[in-house]
Amino acid sequence: MAARLSAALTDAQRVAWLRLIRTDNVGPATFRQLLNRFGTAEAALDALPGLLQRTGKPARIASQAAAEDEIACLMRFGARLVASGEADYPELLGYIPASPPLVTMAGGVNLDWQRTVGIVGARNASSAGIKMTRMLATDLGERGYTVVSGLARGIDTAAHQATLITGTIAVLAGGFDKIYPDENIPLAHDILDNGGALLTEMPLGWEPRARDFPRRNRLVSGLSLGIVVVEAAKRSGSLITARLALEQNRDVFAVPGSPLDPRAEGGNALIQQGARLITCAEDIIETLGSADPASGALFDRDWEPDLTPDTPPPTEDDKSRLLSALTATPIEVDELVRQSGLTVSAMQMLLLELDLAGQIEWSSGQLVALRYS
Amino acid sequence: MAARLSAALTDAQRVAWLRLIRTDNVGPATFRQLLNRFGTAEAALDALPGLLQRTGKPARIASQAAAEDEIACLMRFGARLVASGEADYPELLGYIPASPPLVTMAGGVNLDWQRTVGIVGARNASSAGIKMTRMLATDLGERGYTVVSGLARGIDTAAHQATLITGTIAVLAGGFDKIYPDENIPLAHDILDNGGALLTEMPLGWEPRARDFPRRNRLVSGLSLGIVVVEAAKRSGSLITARLALEQNRDVFAVPGSPLDPRAEGGNALIQQGARLITCAEDIIETLGSADPASGALFDRDWEPDLTPDTPPPTEDDKSRLLSALTATPIEVDELVRQSGLTVSAMQMLLLELDLAGQIEWSSGQLVALRYS
Numbered sequence: 122m123a124a125r126l127s128a129a130l131t132d133a134q135r136v137a138w139l140r141l142i143r144t145d146n147v148g149p150a151t152f153r154q155l156l157n158r159f160g161t162a163e164a165a166l167d168a169l170p171g172l173l174q175r176t177g178k179p180a181r182i183a184s185q186a187a188a189e190d191e192i193a194c195l196m197r198f199g200a201r202l203v204a205s206g207e208a209d210y211p212e213l214l215g216y217i218p219a220s221p222p223l224v225t226m227a228g229g230v231n232l233d234w235q236r237t238v239g240i241v242g243a244r245n246a247s248s249a250g251i252k253m254t255r256m257l258a259t260d261l262g263e264r265g266y267t268v269v270s271g272l273a274r275g276i277d278t279a280a281h282q283a284t285l286i287t288g289t290i291a292v293l294a295g296g297f298d299k300i301y302p303d304e305n306i307p308l309a310h311d312i313l314d315n316g317g318a319l320l321t322e323m324p325l326g327w328e329p330r331a332r333d334f335p336r337r338n339r340l341v342s343g344l345s346l347g348i349v350v351v352e353a354a355k356r357s358g359s360l361i362t363a364r365l366a367l368e369q370n371r372d373v374f375a376v377p378g379s380p381l382d383p384r385a386e387g388g389n390a391l392i393q394q395g396a397r398l399i400t401c402a403e404d405i406i407e408t409l410g411s412a413d414p415a416s417g418a419l420f421d422r423d424w425e426p427d428l429t430p431d432t433p434p435p436t437e438d439d440k441s442r443l444l445s446a447l448t449a450t451p452i453e454v455d456e457l458v459r460q461s462g463l464t465v466s467a468m469q470m471l472l473l474e475l476d477l478a479g480q481i482e483w484s485s486g487q488l489v490a491l492r493y494s
Numbered sequence: 495m496a497a498r499l500s501a502a503l504t505d506a507q508r509v510a511w512l513r514l515i516r517t518d519n520v521g522p523a524t525f526r527q528l529l530n531r532f533g534t535a536e537a538a539l540d541a542l543p544g545l546l547q548r549t550g551k552p553a554r555i556a557s558q559a560a561a562e563d564e565i566a567c568l569m570r571f572g573a574r575l576v577a578s579g580e581a582d583y584p585e586l587l588g589y590i591p592a593s594p595p596l597v598t599m600a601g602g603v604n605l606d607w608q609r610t611v612g613i614v615g616a617r618n619a620s621s622a623g624i625k626m627t628r629m630l631a632t633d634l635g636e637r638g639y640t641v642v643s644g645l646a647r648g649i650d651t652a653a654h655q656a657t658l659i660t661g662t663i664a665v666l667a668g669g670f671d672k673i674y675p676d677e678n679i680p681l682a683h684d685i686l687d688n689g690g691a692l693l694t695e696m697p698l699g700w701e702p703r704a705r706d707f708p709r710r711n712r713l714v715s716g717l718s719l720g721i722v723v724v725e726a727a728k729r730s731g732s733l734i735t736a737r738l739a740l741e742q743n744r745d746v747f748a749v750p751g752s753p754l755d756p757r758a759e760g761g762n763a764l765i766q767q768g769a770r771l772i773t774c775a776e777d778i779i780e781t782l783g784s785a786d787p788a789s790g791a792l793f794d795r796d797w798e799p800d801l802t803p804d805t806p807p808p809t810e811d812d813k814s815r816l817l818s819a820l821t822a823t824p825i826e827v828d829e830l831v832r833q834s835g836l837t838v839s840a841m842q843m844l845l846l847e848l849d850l851a852g853q854i855e856w857s858s859g860q861l862v863a864l865r866y867s
Contacts, residue, residue: 389750389771
C-alpha cells in the first residue's frame with residue numbers, strides 16, 4: 122500500500138499519476154514499484170523511455186495531452202479522479218493487494234464507505250434469487266450498510282435497485298462513458314440522482330472486455346467488508362469475486378439453495394469451502410461486527426526501494442536466468458530470488474522490465490508467473 | 495455401555511432382561527445401573543420389590559408370564575429379541591448413551607449394519623425434497639451403504655423405498671405390531687420381503703405416543719455412522735435427531751435450500767451450527783471415511799458398582815437434600831455430589847430410587863433433572 126498522503130495531489134502530480142497508470146503494461150502493482158523506485162510519478166515518467174528501451178519491446182507512454190484531456194472530460198461528466206491516499210479515496214480499497222493508484226468516481230459524497238457489503242450473483246438470476254437479493258439489500262441498507270455491486274443484470278441490478286435510497290456503489294468494468302450493459306444506463310443515472318456512487322479504475326472510453334470483469338470484481342470486494350453470493354453457477358464471475366474477497370481477507374457469505382437448482386451450485390460449494398451460510402441480513406451483520414479489512418494489507422508486496430543509482434543494471438544473462446526460472450505457475454518473489462541466485466535489487470529491476478514488456482503477470486499482488494497471451 | 499458378552503443369553507436370562515426393561519420407570523440407563531449394582535437381571539428383579547418400597551410409589555414389575563408371552567408372540571411375527579452384547583445386536587447402537595438393552599428385530603440378517611447412513615426429514619416433504627432423498631438414498635445404496643430411517647411419511651418413506659433392494663432399516667416408535675402410520679404397513683412388509691430390517695425397543699402392543707418419536711430418533715442416529723437431514727422445519731423431529739446424532743458423536747449432514755423455503759430452515763440452521771452441507775452422496779461418503787462411532791462411548795454414564803452390601807442405605811434426609819439440589823435444568827452427577835455433600839454410593843442409590851419412582855429424567859445419558867410431567 123502506498124504511504125497515505127497527508128494532502129491531495131497537485132494538478133501536475135495528478136496528471137503525472139494518470140500518465141503513468143495509463144501507460145502500456147503499467148498496472149497498479151508496477152505503478153507502485155515505479156513510484157517506490159523513482160520516488161515520484163514524474164521521475165518514473167522521465168525514467169520510462171530508458172527502461173522501455175531495455176525491454177526491447179515497443180510500448181506507448183501516455184501523453185501529457187491525453188491525460189489532461191481525460192481529466193477535463195471526466196469533470197464534464199461530473200466525475201473526479203481520486204488518488205490512493207487522498208481523503209476521498211475509499212479506505213477499504215487501499216488495503217487490497219494491487220489497489221488502483223487512481224479511481225474515477227462520481228457521486229457518493231455522503232455515503233458510508235466503511236460499512237459496506239458487496240452483493241454479487243448470477244446475471245440470469247431466478248425470481249427467488251432476485252427476491253432474496255432485494256430482501257438482503259433492503260435490510261442491509263436499513264441497518265446502515267452501503268451496498269456495493271457491479272451494475273450487471275440480475276442480482277447486481279436487484280441489489281442496486283433495492284438500495285437506491287439507502288446508498289449504493291456501482292463498480293464499472295469499463296470507462297465512465299461505457300456503462301455496461303446498455304440497459305442499465307438509466308439505473309446508473311438513478312444511482313447518481315439518489316446520492317449513490319459510480320466507480321471505475323479504467324480509462325474514459327474503455328469498452329469492457331471479458332478479462333476486465335474479474336478485475337472489476339476485485340474492486341467490488343475491495344470496497345466491501347464482506348461479500349454475499351446470492352446465486353452463482355459452478356464456474357462464474359461471482360465465484361471469482363468470492364476468491365478475490367478471500368485473498369483480500371474479506372468475509373464471504375453465501376445464500377444456500379437446493380442442490381437440484383444449478384444456480385445454487387456455486388453458493389453451496391462456497392459454503393462447503395468455508396463461506397458462511399446466510400439466510401438473512403442479520404446473519405451477515407453479526408459476522409461483520411468482527412471484520413478486520415485492514416489485515417488484508419498482509420498481502421501487499423511493496424518492497425522498500427533498495428536499488429541505489431550506483432547499482433549496475435542487470436545483464437542479459439541475469440534476465441535469461443530469471444526467465445528460465447519462471448513458468449505459468451505463479452511463484453513467490455522470494456522463492457525466485459533463491460532459485461535464480463539473483464540479487465534482490467537485480468530481481469526487482471528485471472521484474473519491472475518484464476512487467477513493462479508485458480511478459481509476466483502478478484496474482485494476489487505477490488505471486489509472479491509468465492504471461493501466455 | 496454394558497460389557498460385551500461373549501455368548502448369547504440363555505432363555506431364562508433373556509426373560510429376566512425383558513422383565514427388567516419392561517418394568518415401570520426402568521429405562522435403558524436405569525437398567526444398566528441395576529445390572530451394574532446387582533450383577534444380573536435376575537438379582538435385580540429380586541431386589542426390585544425392596545427398592546420400590548423405598549420409593550413410596552407403586553410401580554409394576556413385569557411378570558414372568560408377560561415376558562414369556564411377548565417372546566412367544568414375537569417369534570410368531572418372525573421377530574427376535576436381541577440383547578446388547580449378543581452377536582446380532584447392532585454394534586453401532588451399542589456405542590450410544592443409554593443404548594437399549596434389548597431390541598426387537600425382524601429381517602436384515604444379510605444387511606451391512608456397519609456402513610449405515612440415516613436419512614430423516616419432513617413428513618410434508620416437497621417434491622424436490624422427495625427427489626433429493628431418492629437420489630441420495632439410491633446412490634448411497636449403490637455405494638454399499640445401508641439406509642436407516644423412521645418409516646414416517648415423506649422423506650423417510652422415500653428413503654426406504656429407494657433402498658428396498660440395496661438394503662434399508664426402519665426403526666419403529668411403537669411395538670412391532672403397531673406400525674405407524676397405517677399407510678406404511680405395506681412398505682414395512684416390502685422392507686422385510688426384500689431383506690431389510692424392522693427394529694424397535696418398544697414392547698409388543700405399544701401404540702406410539704408423541705414422546706416416543708424422539709426416543710425412536712435416537713435409535714435412527716444410533717444405528718447410523720451419520721445422518722442426513724433433507725428437509726426440516728425450524729422445530730422438528732429431524733432437528734432432534736440431528737442433536738441426538740451429535741450427542742452420539744455421529745456425523746450430521748444437511749441438504750441446503752433456499753431461505754425462502756420454510757422447509758429448508760432446519761437444514762440451513764444445522765449447517766450454520768456446523769453440520770456439513772451436502773449436495774450428493776459423494777459428499778457424505780467422503781466424510782464418513784473418517785467416522786469414529788465408537789468415540790460416542792465417551793458419553794456413557796456407567797459407574798463402577800461401589801456400593802457394598804454393608805453400606806447403610808441413604809436416609810430420608812439424604813433424599814430431601816438431593817431433591818432440593820435438583821431442578822428442571824439438567825446437571826451432571828459429579829456436580830450434584832459436590833453440591834449435595836452426599837457420598838457417591840448414596841447418590842447412586844438415591845438416583846436409582848428416584849428413577850424407579852419416575853421423579854427424575856436423564857438427558858444425554860449423563861445429565862439428570864427433575865421430571866415435570
